[in-house]
Amino acid sequence: MLVAFRFLNGMAVTSLTLAPSIIGDLFVQEERGTAMAVAIALPLIGPCVAPIVGGFINSTLGWRWTIWIMVIAVGSISLLSLAVFKETYRFKIQQQSRTSTETSQDRSDGNHKHTSSRNHPSAPHDTILKSIIRPMRLLFSSPVVLVMSFYTALAYGISYLILTTLAEVMQRTYGFGDGPVGITFLGRAIGNIIGLCVYGLVSDRYVRRCRAIEGESRPEHRLPLMIFGTAMLPVGLLLYGWSANKHVHWIVPLIGTGIIGFSMLLTKLPTENYLVDAFDEQGVSASALSANATLCALFGAFFPLTGPSLNHSLGLGWGNSLLAFLSLVFLPLFTVLWFHGEGFRKSGWAYLWRSNTPPNCVEI
Numbered sequence: 001m002l003v004a005f006r007f008l009n010g011m012a013v014t015s016l017t018l019a020p021s022i023i024g025d026l027f028v029q030e031e032r033g034t035a036m037a038v039a040i041a042l043p044l045i046g047p048c049v050a051p052i053v054g055g056f057i058n059s060t061l062g063w064r065w066t067i068w069i070m071v072i073a074v075g076s077i078s079l080l081s082l083a084v085f086k087e088t089y090r091f092k093i094q095q096q097s098r099t100s101t102e103t104s105q106d107r108s109d110g111n112h113k114h115t116s117s118r119n120h121p122s123a124p125h126d127t128i129l130k131s132i133i134r135p136m137r138l139l140f141s142s143p144v145v146l147v148m149s150f151y152t153a154l155a156y157g158i159s160y161l162i163l164t165t166l167a168e169v170m171q172r173t174y175g176f177g178d179g180p181v182g183i184t185f186l187g188r189a190i191g192n193i194i195g196l197c198v199y200g201l202v203s204d205r206y207v208r209r210c211r212a213i214e215g216e217s218r219p220e221h222r223l224p225l226m227i228f229g230t231a232m233l234p235v236g237l238l239l240y241g242w243s244a245n246k247h248v249h250w251i252v253p254l255i256g257t258g259i260i261g262f263s264m265l266l267t268k269l270p271t272e273n274y275l276v277d278a279f280d281e282q283g284v285s286a287s288a289l290s291a292n293a294t295l296c297a298l299f300g301a302f303f304p305l306t307g308p309s310l311n312h313s314l315g316l317g318w319g320n321s322l323l324a325f326l327s328l329v330f331l332p333l334f335t336v337l338w339f340h341g342e343g344f345r346k347s348g349w350a351y352l353w354r355s356n357t358p359p360n361c362v363e364i
Helices: 002-010 012-024 031-059 062-086 091-107 112-116 124-141 142-176 180-214 219-245 250-279 286-330 330-352
Strands: none
Touching: 012 031, 012 250, 012 286, 031 062, 031 142, 031 250, 091 219, 091 286, 112 219, 124 142, 124 286, 142 180, 142 219, 142 250, 142 286, 142 330, 180 250, 180 286, 219 330, 250 286, 286 330
C-alpha cells in the first residue's frame, strides 16, 4: 500500500513543473531570476531538511505521524491554493477574453446558434493529445532542451545518489549514530542556501547589465552561472569521495556535499530560467520544463539504486571520480550554447513546428 500511494504522491511533481512557468507569466525576463530562486527554494532544500525533521518526529511521535503531518500540511496548502490561485497562462486568458467578447457580440446580434458552435471545440481530445506529446517532441527536436535536460537530470541523479548513501557512509566511516547522522544532511542544505542567495543576487543583475550593453537580453545570459555551477560539481564530488575514502576529518566530506548542493542550485535554477525565457513567447515553457522534469525524475529514481554497488566496486574515491568525469563532459557544451545558443534554438523550432501550429499561435 505504501508503494502504491507513493506512486500517486509522485504525480505531485506537476506543481514543481508549473511553478517556473507561472513565474514566467508573472515577471518580466529581468526579474525572473530572483523570483525563481524564492519559488524553488523550499522544494530544493526540503530533501535535505526532511531527514532531520522526520527523524525527530519518528523518535518522538512514531513513524505514522511523519505521514499525518505531511497530509495536514499538503491538504491545507492545496485548499488554500484552490481558493486564491487564478489563471496566469496568457494564451488561455486571451482565449477566454476573446470568447467572452465574441459571445457578447453574438448575443447582441441575436446569433445564438453561431455562439453555441464557436464555444464548443470540435475535437478537444486532439488538443489534449498534442499537449501530452509536445514535451517529448521538444526534448528530441530542440538541441538546447536535450542538452540542458540531460545535464540537469545527471546532476539531479548524482545529488540524490549522495543523499541516499550519505548516512551509510558517515555511519560506517566515521561511526555516527542514528541520531547525529541526520545532522550531516545540513551540509548540502547550507550549500543550497548559498546557491540560492548567489543566484538571486547575481542572475537578474547580469541580465540587466547585458541588456544595457547589448540592447537586448537573451536566454543565454542565464548560462554563465550555470557554467560556474557545472565546474563546481566535480570539485564537490572529488572532495567528498576522496576525503571519505582516506578517512579525513568528517567535516571535509560534508564541505564536499555543500559544494554539491551549491552546484545543484546553480544547475537547476539557470536551466528553468533559461527554458522559461527561451520558450515563454511561444507559450510552451511548461512543456519544456515538463520534458526536463521527466528526465530528472527518471535519473532521481534510478541513480540512487547504483550507489551501493558503485561505492562497493570502485570505492568512494574512484566512484565519485567517475561521476565527476561524467559531469565535466557537459562543460564545453554549455560554453558552446552560451555563444551559439540562439542558432540552436531556432534550428530546433524548424522541426518541432513543421506541419503544425506556428509557435506564436499555440493552441490551448
